[in-house]
Amino acid sequence: MATAHHVWVTTNRRGNNDILEDDVVKLSKILAGSACALLALAAVGDAAAEPMEIKMTTTWPPGINLIEADKHFVETVNQIADGKLKINFYPGDTLVPSTQVFDAASSGTVDAAADWPGYWAGQDSTFALLGSFPMLLTAGDYILWLQQWGGFEAFQKVYGKFDMVYLPYSVLTMESGLRSGEPLASLEDHKGKRLRMSGRPQGEILKELGAAQVQLPGSEVYQALERGVVSGAEFSAPAVDWGMGFQEVTEHWTTPGWHQPGSVGGVMINKKVWDEMGPELQNLLKIAANATMTWSLAYYEKGSTEATAKFKEAGVEVHRLSDEEMERLQRIANEQLVKAACDNPLYAEIAYSQVQFMQEYADWRDLQGEFAFGRNPSSLPDAAKIKSCIEN
Numbered sequence: 271m272a273t274a275h276h277v278w279v280t281t282n283r284r285g286n287n288d289i290l291e292d293d294v295v296k297l298s299k300i301l302a303g304s305a306c307a308l309l310a311l312a313a314v315g316d317a318a319a320e321p322m323e324i325k326m327t328t329t330w331p332p333g334i335n336l337i338e339a340d341k342h343f344v345e346t347v348n349q350i351a352d353g354k355l356k357i358n359f360y361p362g363d364t365l366v367p368s369t370q371v372f373d374a375a376s377s378g379t380v381d382a383a384a385d386w387p388g389y390w391a392g393q394d395s396t397f398a399l400l401g402s403f404p405m406l407l408t409a410g411d412y413i414l415w416l417q418q419w420g421g422f423e424a425f426q427k428v429y430g431k432f433d434m435v436y437l438p439y440s441v442l443t444m445e446s447g448l449r450s451g452e453p454l455a456s457l458e459d460h461k462g463k464r465l466r467m468s469g470r471p472q473g474e475i476l477k478e479l480g481a482a483q484v485q486l487p488g489s490e491v492y493q494a495l496e497r498g499v500v501s502g503a504e505f506s507a508p509a510v511d512w513g514m515g516f517q518e519v520t521e522h523w524t525t526p527g528w529h530q531p532g533s534v535g536g537v538m539i540n541k542k543v544w545d546e547m548g549p550e551l552q553n554l555l556k557i558a559a560n561a562t563m564t565w566s567l568a569y570y571e572k573g574s575t576e577a578t579a580k581f582k583e584a585g586v587e588v589h590r591l592s593d594e595e596m597e598r599l600q601r602i603a604n605e606q607l608v609k610a611a612c613d614n615p616l617y618a619e620i621a622y623s624q625v626q627f628m629q630e631y632a633d634w635r636d637l638q639g640e641f642a643f644g645r646n647p648s649s650l651p652d653a654a655k656i657k658s659c660i661e662n
Contacts, residue, residue: 321356322551324543328384329371331362334488335513335573336506339440339535339566340384346558355551357382368487375538376432382539387425387436391470395610396428396617398470399624402445402530405603407624409443409532409567410644411631416534419627424620425536431616435544438536439559440566442507443574445527449511449520450502451495455589457598466491466503471606472529478602488514495519504529508581509573517584524589528599535566597648604651611651611659618659625653 326344330337344359362368371383372390388401407415415421416438429436448454448465461480467473473483484500494500496519504527505511536559544552582588591599607625611618628650635642 321351321353322547323356323358324381325360325365326357326382326384326537327360327365327371327374327380328362329368329386329389330384331368331489333514334362334506335510336386336440336535337361337384338569339562340537342565342569343384343439343537343558343562346561347555350558351551351554355547355554372432372538375540376434378540378542380540381543382537384535384537386468386533386535387428388469388533394428394431394616395470395614396620398610399617399620400425400428400534402469402533403603403607403624404469404472404475404529405531405600405647406607406628407532408644409441411628412438412441412532412534413563413567414631414643415624415627419630420623421627424623428616428620429538430541433541434538435541436536436538437555437559438534439562440535440570441563442533442535442566442570443531445504445506445530445533446508446511447523447525447527447529448502448504449495449516449586450522450524451498451520452501453522453587453589454502454524455522457591457595463501464499466494466500466505467529468504469529471603471610474606475529475599475602492516492519506533507570507574508577509570512577512580517581517586521586522589523581523586524591526591526596528591528596528603600648604649607651608655608659611656615660618656621651622653622656622660625651625656629653 326340328337328340330340341359344357347355347357362371365380366374369389371380371385372393374380375383386401387397390397412421416425422438425436425438448467454460454463457479460476464482464484465476466484466486467476468485473485476483484494486494486500486503488505491503491505492515495503495516502520502524503516505514505516511517539555547555607621611621628647632646635644635646
């Protein structure tokens with residue numbers, strides 16, 4: 271069999287089978303070349319063993335336990351990456367101000383940043399549908415829509431406009447609702463009040479109710495309640511609210527949290543950084559994101575269960591909106607969704623996807639009755655009108 275290198279052995283004039291001097295030189299060169307090749311291969315192996323490192327920050331500072339989902343995602347990635355990828359994680363307000371993480375990830379100032387999509391509705395109104403829309407998708411609905419009804423692709427389309435890939439990895443059930451120093455037991459009580467509530471569509475609904483929306487970062491909500499800057503405020507699930515100390519400055523709690531029946535969070539990854547990772551690391555991140563989403567649902571529900579008991583033990587009085595008031599909110603929310611869809615074709619496309627999912631799932635969910643996953647709203651936004659907004 272032919273080999274890569276050949277050494278010729280010749281017979282000298284005296285008949286001895288010795289390697290001549292020229293052959294020795296040739297052999298030395300061959301061996302030297304082989305050694306260089308081996309060293310080169312070793313260098314390549316060392317380079318391949320070097321992990322890819324990325325910097326990731328978040329919207330959330332350490333005092334807000336929504337950061338726990340971000341930390342869990344990072345820990346999961348670093349554990350299963352087997353030395354091929356390392357995420358260096360920085361809490362909110364360390365690398366860049368929390369309100370600037372969107373621009374930082376989009377421009378590549380940071381490699382990745384965790385967020386709640388609803389914060390970026392000023393960039394594109396469609397983000398409101400990805401974070402949470404009033405009276406629409408629950409946490410369970412978001413999981414189904416993301417996994418089987420085109421939701422994941424919808425996230426990529428919206429964030430892709432800004433040179434980012436998005437991996438959803440946390441989901442929360444209904445947020446607490448309003449916390450206040452005075453009773454806000456009915457929608458009538460909301461009139462004339464300044465209420466801290468996130469989200470563009472939420473603000474439009476408050477306007478319909480005669481209330482004024484005040485948008486504040488989480489770090490300022492406690493003081494706003496304490497000083498009476500706002501009459502009431504929502505922030506997140508009971509466990510998050512308890513950790514922020516709202517029981518110290520409020521005595522009343524109005525449920526349900528119609529403004530956010532389910533919420534999604536995740537990580538924005540700069541598109542260039544994502545492409546540099548390659549398929550193997552990309553798939554690894556997707557696996558970690560899916561695992562974190564399941565974990566987050568259980569983690570935050572456990573915390574909310576414990577925090578609800580603590581709020582009641584602290585003497586906070588719970589008020590519940592009537593079925594008639596919830597029906598009114600449903601009608602207003604439906605109208606707002608259709609109106610917003612006709613102002614933005616991309617919004618209309620994503621809204622139609624969500625409403626179509628709800629319609630398709632309704633029959634089977636209805637048959638499940640009390641064992642159902644999520645809820646069938648009493649009415650849905652007009653899908654035909656939303657579709658016409660896409661086409662126009």
